[in-house]
Amino acid sequence: xxxxxxxxxxxxxxxxxxxxxxxxxxxxxxxxxxxxxxxxxxxxxxxxxxxxxxxxxxxxxxxxxxxxxxxxxxxxxxxxxxxxxxxxxxxxxxxxxxxxxxxxxxxxxxxxxxxxxxxxxxxxxxxxxxxxxxxxxxxxxxxxxxxxxxxxxxxxxxxxxxxxxxxxxxxxxxxxxxxxxxxxxxxxxxxxxxxxxxxxxxxxxxxxxxxxxxxxxxxxxxxxxxxxxxxxxxxxxxxxxxxxxxxxxxxxxxxxxxxxxxxxxxxxxxxxxxxxxxxxxxxxxxxxxxxxxxxxxxxxxxxxxxxxxxxxxxxxxxxxxxxxxxxxxxxxxxxxxxxxx
Amino acid sequence: xxxxxxxxxxxxxxxxxxxxxxxxxxxxxxxxxxxxxxxxxxxxxxxxxxxxxxxxxxxxxxxxxxxxxxxxxxxxxxxxxxxxxxxxxxxxxxxxxxxxxxxxxxxxxxxxxxxxxxxxxxxxxxxxxxxxxxxxxxxxxxxxxxxxxxxxxxxxxxxxxxxxxxxxxxxxxxxxxxxxxxxxxxxxxxxxxxxxxxxxxxxxxxxxxxxxxxxxxxxxxxxxxxxxxxxxxxxxxxxxxxx
Numbered sequence: 001x002x003x004x005x006x007x008x009x010x011x012x013x014x015x016x017x018x019x020x021x022x023x024x025x026x027x028x029x030x031x032x033x034x035x036x037x038x039x040x041x042x043x044x045x046x047x048x049x050x051x052x053x054x055x056x057x058x059x060x061x062x063x064x065x066x067x068x069x070x071x072x073x074x075x076x077x078x079x080x081x082x083x084x085x086x087x088x089x090x091x092x093x094x095x096x097x098x099x100x101x102x103x104x105x106x107x108x109x110x111x112x113x114x115x116x117x118x119x120x121x122x123x124x125x126x127x128x129x130x131x132x133x134x135x136x137x138x139x140x141x142x143x144x145x146x147x148x149x150x151x152x153x154x155x156x157x158x159x160x161x162x163x164x165x166x167x168x169x170x171x172x173x174x175x176x177x178x179x180x181x182x183x184x185x186x187x188x189x190x191x192x193x194x195x196x197x198x199x200x201x202x203x204x205x206x207x208x209x210x211x212x213x214x215x216x217x218x219x220x221x222x223x224x225x226x227x228x229x230x231x232x233x234x235x236x237x238x239x240x241x242x243x244x245x246x247x248x249x250x251x252x253x254x255x256x257x258x259x260x261x262x263x264x265x266x267x268x269x270x271x272x273x274x275x276x277x278x279x280x281x282x283x284x285x286x287x288x289x290x291x292x293x294x295x296x297x298x299x300x301x302x303x304x305x306x307x308x309x310x311x312x313x314x315x316x317x318x319x320x321x322x323x324x325x326x327x328x329x330x331x332x333x334x335x336x337x338x339x340x341x
Numbered sequence: 342x343x344x345x346x347x348x349x350x351x352x353x354x355x356x357x358x359x360x361x362x363x364x365x366x367x368x369x370x371x372x373x374x375x376x377x378x379x380x381x382x383x384x385x386x387x388x389x390x391x392x393x394x395x396x397x398x399x400x401x402x403x404x405x406x407x408x409x410x411x412x413x414x415x416x417x418x419x420x421x422x423x424x425x426x427x428x429x430x431x432x433x434x435x436x437x438x439x440x441x442x443x444x445x446x447x448x449x450x451x452x453x454x455x456x457x458x459x460x461x462x463x464x465x466x467x468x469x470x471x472x473x474x475x476x477x478x479x480x481x482x483x484x485x486x487x488x489x490x491x492x493x494x495x496x497x498x499x500x501x502x503x504x505x506x507x508x509x510x511x512x513x514x515x516x517x518x519x520x521x522x523x524x525x526x527x528x529x530x531x532x533x534x535x536x537x538x539x540x541x542x543x544x545x546x547x548x549x550x551x552x553x554x555x556x557x558x559x560x561x562x563x564x565x566x567x568x569x570x571x572x573x574x575x576x577x578x579x580x581x582x583x584x
Contacts, residue, residue: 034432034433034434035429035430035431035432035433036429036430036433037427037428037429037430037453038427038428038429039425039426039427039428040426041425041426043425043426043456043582044582044584045413046413047411047412047413048411048412049410049411049412050410050411052410053410053411055411055413057413062425064427064429065429079584083461083545083547084461084547084583084584085461085463085542085545085583086463086581086583086584087539088465088540088579088581090534137584139581141579143577143579144433146433146575147433147434153436153437153438153439153571154436154437154438154439154440154446154472154561154571154572154573155434155435155436155437155448155573156435156437156448156468156472156559156573156574156575156576157433157434157435157573157574157575157576158430158432158433158434158435158450158575158576158577158578159433159469159575159576159577159578160428160429160430160433160578160580161577161578161579161580162426162427162428162579162580162581163579163580163581163582164426164581164582165581165582165583165584167584222584246583247584249584257547278547
């Protein structure tokens, strides 16, 4: 009887500790280093506005990281290159005026955001009377403040900022200045040579065809081309590739992307031409003979259509050279045997 | 019998702690309520083997709204935000510990980007001044990597393996990183804002993607004549979608 009681007591203690540890582990949270995780939407705003008018845009900033203090600012940007990358300027410039309609803070003022909390930023954009017609490009930046640790160690403190671009066209009449030009429409062949004044692009039949299409905007306003790249073969085969509508800012160029495009597996030391520069479209397949490539672009209703074309030859060079070498070796061996005989 | 009761008690306790709390989404702020360009009450992508469809129900204007004197292009249909633009830094306090001469110290942080509608994105990095003591008297120079033919700069990574090559720099490894970071021995110095240098692009892509990750490893190596002290700087990361 005593033994039974003791057993029951041990069992009780064991179950008590089991519950205790289960509760301890289920309530103890993992501790991570200070993490910042921000989401900002919408990622892009395009607006056409008359001088003297203002608009209100509602952005949502969400904090998925640790609780943090955030601050907002607007800075102008310019295109950095023709791949759609931007360079944000250090100082504000331009005639467009920005302010936040939020009741509790304005641009440049800090606000606190808890984990998984969001804040609506009501951005007012105003083109004052007398604003010169043209385009103005800005980025709304929402950033965390670096949190310095009070410790006697050397360290770097990361500050995270997320941005959303604002493309503003100021026009009195609503008319947009559209002056596009195709500056480059070419293939990147394995071999290129001139023949009677004509440039011949030569590929191996098994090569993928890399195509580069760069469009220049010589106008005062941004443009967004739409169109296709069309491949025509000498046996009547035809393939169409849609050009992705991407903005080309005024007085800049942009590499257009087309879809569906193949993916090249490039290594850092790859000598493939297509791996050494950015490409609009890569067409995979087996090609034989003469092919024509053409593109035509439009820029909205009643806009001019621009087009360009190029061509290439595809020949099974690798197979041909392999077969030639094989043949040469066979002939050499046969001749040698005959000579020995 | 008592063990049965205890088992029930354990199950009850476990259930209480496994069940997570559910919160409703805030639809308005306590200070104001705004009707945005569109209010998508339903929508998204539908597909079968024969078709793909994307729709929005409840938009006041589909994709684009116009008014007297302005047009704004924004909203769900115009910018198809399947994956919202999101940027994360896993660790904002990148601690090197105690710096010892000729003994390189490294610390890392992970950058994560998710983006959909934007189509393209970039993450730039710049240091807000050199790694320096709080009184700004002593500084650790930016790395030039191993020097000679292996001299790196803000836009070109080169190997940094020598323990007698001093400075502060970074390596990056993962998705959408610059091609010159061939392996984890390749480093670059950060551009310095106080020297009017432009931020360096450390991640960029033209493809839509979710959770694109790159691990940035920061490295410091000091010379024996480097004065003792606590050296700190701020690295400013800016993630922006394309236009």
